[in-house]
Amino acid sequence: MCSKGVKNRSGFKFNGLNEYTISDESFAFSPEKTFECGQCFRFNRTASGSYEGVLDGRLVSVSGKNGYAKVTVIEGPCDLDFSGYLDSFFDVSTDYSKLSSELSAKDDVMKEAVTASFGIRLLRQDFFETVISFIVSANNNIPRIKKCIESICLNYGKNIGGKAFAFPVAETLSKVSGEELAKVCRVGYRGPYIANTARLFAEGKADFEKIKALSLSDKYKTVLSFPGVGPKVLNCIMLFSGLDRSAFPVDVWVERMMNELYGLKDTDRNKLEKYGKEYFGDNAGLAQQYLFYYIRQIHGK
DNA sequence: AACCAGGATCAAC
């Protein structure tokens, strides 16, 4: 693979100013599909077709296509370390072309889903932000989830220049009452869940590095113990924070998908989750995301 | 005006 250390490091390269780029024909990437497939909530399309969002305390603009990506820092520091953050965030080391062809071979439904969804990358997102975001997502719709999260950032996050705000740190959120969160950020009954889970983080009882070191089943048990986290939100957190790429979240859309596309009559989401994990194995997470994007596209979302 | 959205929680069985 790597020939005696003379090869440049693969992944994002820093241009010394404010741009980070990756150019590699095996880098499967669609900004639109990646940012609009429901795995993240803070990236929005701009007039030029690029996507703007906040990452690691910086406001960035992302553009690209298969084989190429460019990240421009609009607000915040530009340092060499950020290229490593981007490698992790965009899961650069995973070969999505390879995984996609493996999934396509499973069945015709999956084959169509891959065709519709190719270019999605499973992001490796900040753990605390992912936990809080998916607590907000429960029994909620994507446009409103995004509004709630932006409000949380605007009211309790650090300003990083212009009108951009970072996702708040746990110490800050833990001092806000659930009632205030409900009133100010319109999160409804999820307010106390957010406050209490943020408290766990602030008290050091939800340390990502420690959780990462646990066995897979203990990771699941620990995250499931957070207030406001049930089976579905649990799987989203595992998948989108990079803790387990074989997670298989089943929401109303995935249930609909498995009923309509796979002909399964079951409506028990725990059973559907088990089925998905067994059927797709190690790649269940990516399969789920392809199918989620695909079924929503069929229904005009 | 009911119904829906990337569901979780608690009580009751």
Added chain:
DNA sequence: GTTGATCATGGT
């Protein structure tokens, strides 16, 4: 272990 009511909010 499984089922049902209840939980805010805003859009359709």
